[in-house]
Amino acid sequence: MTTAEISGPDWSTRETPRTPEEWIARAGEVAAILASDAVERDRAAATPYAEVRLLKDSGLVTLLGPAEHGGGGQNWPTAYRVVREVAKADGSIGQLLGYHYLWNWAARLVGTREQWEHVEAEAARNRWFFGGAVNPRDDDVVIRDEGDTLVFNGRKSFSTGSKVSDVTVLEGVLEGTDKHVFAIVPSGDPGLTFHDDWDNIGQRLTESGSVTISDVRVPWRDAAGYVDKEFQPRxxxxxxxxxxxxxxxxxxxxxxxxxxxxxxxxxxxxxxxxxxxxxxxxxxxxxxxxxxxxxxxxxxxxxxxxxxxxxxxxxxxxxxxxxxxxxxxxxxxxxxxxxxxxxxxxxxxxxxxxxxxxxxxxxxxxxxxxxxxxxxxxxxxxxxxxxxxxxxxxxxxxxxxxxxxxx
CATH class of the missing domain: 1.20.140.10 (Butyryl-CoA Dehydrogenase, subunit A, domain 3)
Known part of the structure; x- marks a missing residue:
């Protein structure tokens, strides 16, 4: 039995949780579904498309999003408790959800107000699931400045979320400088190649394998925290x-x-x-x-x-x-x-x-x-x-x- 075959509630007919307690209870329902076949799914180590769909359908992916755009409007202490609840049943899916929350919030951590308000609204409305290719132990991804456009090239040995994500956070260094740049790109961008080489003893469903980044183009306006090509530090x-x-x-x-x-x-x-x-x-x-x-x-x-x-x-x-x-x-x-x-x-x-x-x-x-x-x-x-x-x-x-x- 796989998660895709489990008959859970029709989430669309359920009221959206409003309080931290209700969100943690919703996470408990998700955890119960995941627990029913956790051993089998761990053994199969298949790409967790159905599990991420469960996180989306239940609304958990929108927990930190603005309520006016369909998000949960909750805070980080609640998000941590939700991650903990999901991880009770499946550590891999708990990790994926926790990383998603961080990369969704990264726009607010690094970006300008205009940038993060746009990202958070789109993410909540569309129930985006975030992945990230930001492993700092690898050589930096090199970014070429082509006027109004940035072009990312390089490779990361870890990219948690990879194929199951809607968008991926990239990070690299502007060629010839020490300036780091974060940007969000569609995970289906043809310049992203996920290599399906995550084969570790644990956290087997996190899709944390390597990724090659080849000529991924990003408008300068989407470089997080940059105004007129200069970073605004805090x-x-x-x-x-x-x-x-x-x-x-x-x-x-x-x-x-x-x-x-x-x-x-x-x-x-x-x-x-x-x-x-x-x-x-x-x-x-x-x-x-x-x-x-x-x-x-x-x-x-x-x-x-x-x-x-x-x-x-x-x-x-x-x-x-x-x-x-x-x-x-x-x-x-x-x-x-x-x-x-x-x-x-x-x-x-x-x-x-x-x-x-x-x-x-x-x-x-x-x-x-x-x-x-x-x-x-x-x-x-x-x-x-x-x-x-x-x-x-x-x-x-x-x-x-x-x-x-x-x-």
Whole structure:
């Protein structure tokens, strides 16, 4: 069974959610649909066209969009919770949705008011799904200036969303300068070639393979944040990294929550007590009780920190012109702390659940390994040791993290 064959509700007949609680509940409905065949879809690793259609039909893709154009009109703390809820069922789709939110918001982070108002209105009206080809570890895409037009050429080894997206965010450097340019282009542009080479152990449905960019043409007027070919800088421009890092935090925690809830259900119904333990039910085994208590306490703590940091970060999005380097740096330190906790807790939960579920739970049919594979794959995105260093250097030396592609 695939997601395309699952009979979900007729979303068009449902009222659009209005409150954060209603949007999180809508995400829970989507998650329930995804959970019904998550193991099979993970094994097949097929391009998730149907899954993205589900995100569109349910309205989740419009969550951050302006209400007057058909969007949800919600804020980032709600978006993070929605990502977490979807990731409980499917880490890949949680990642895709979180990246979509970031790239949709990137127009506001980097662009002029005229640019981002246009992008957000079009995205909400048309339910665009965003992908991005902005991997900073690769050589920069080179941009040629041809008067009124920019021409992008290069290759990126990662392009999350790729074929399932409607639009793709490109980034490159103007030839002969150090000026970076972001622009949004149709994902069907003939100059974009997606190579279908994403073949990792986890996050298998994220369509994160490489892309070749060949003579993709963009009008200068669409170069985000540029006026008369000059960039208009703000400290707020650098909030893309803390924002996406909080996306990571929340789909890690969502994966961990999914692993824990799935394991608890398995233990309640199928785990057998140890024959020498003196108990008739696995749920009465003291060491099993201890494992679930320990993992739950750790996860609840990490979730609480993530929610608190998300609320702290809301001020920056509501007051973009008041963001200072000091405030931005201190927020990044808090985000780093949430990232450290989420990484360590998610890996621990996804790995230790087997101690409580037992040997029979390791069959491929159960698919419990997918939680660990998913969180292990993406937590290698950038070394968590450097997040700990950001915190320590700030506390001991009062040095703020320098804004980079990773901090």
């Amino acid at each position: 400290v707020y421009n650098t909030l893309n990294v803390p924002t996406i890092q909080l996306v990571f935090v929340n789909f890690y925690l969502g994966i961990a929550r999914g692993a824990l809830e799935t394991a608890i259900a398995y233990t309640r119904s199928r785990t057998r007590p140890w024959l020498h333990g003196g108990h008739e039910r696995a749920v009465d085994e003291p060491y099993i009780i201890d494992i679930y208590g320990d993992l739950s306490a750790a996860l609840w703590s990490a979730e609480a920190l993530a929610d608190q940091v998300a609320e702290e970060g809301l001020w920056f999005h509501e007051h973009p012109d008041e963001v200072t380097e000091r405030l931005r740096g201190e927020h990044e330190v808090r985000v780093a702390a949430a990232k450290v906790q989420a990484t360590e807790v998610a890996l621990e939960v996804a790995g230790r659940i087997f101690e409580a579920t037992g040997a029979r739970s390791t069959t491929s049919r159960e698919g419990l390994d997918r939680f660990w594979r998913n969180v292990r794959t993406h937590t290698l995105h950038d070394p968590v040791a450097y997040k700990r260093r950001e915190i320590g250097v700030y506390l001991l030396q009062d040095k703020l993290p320098e804004p980079t592609w990773y901090s």
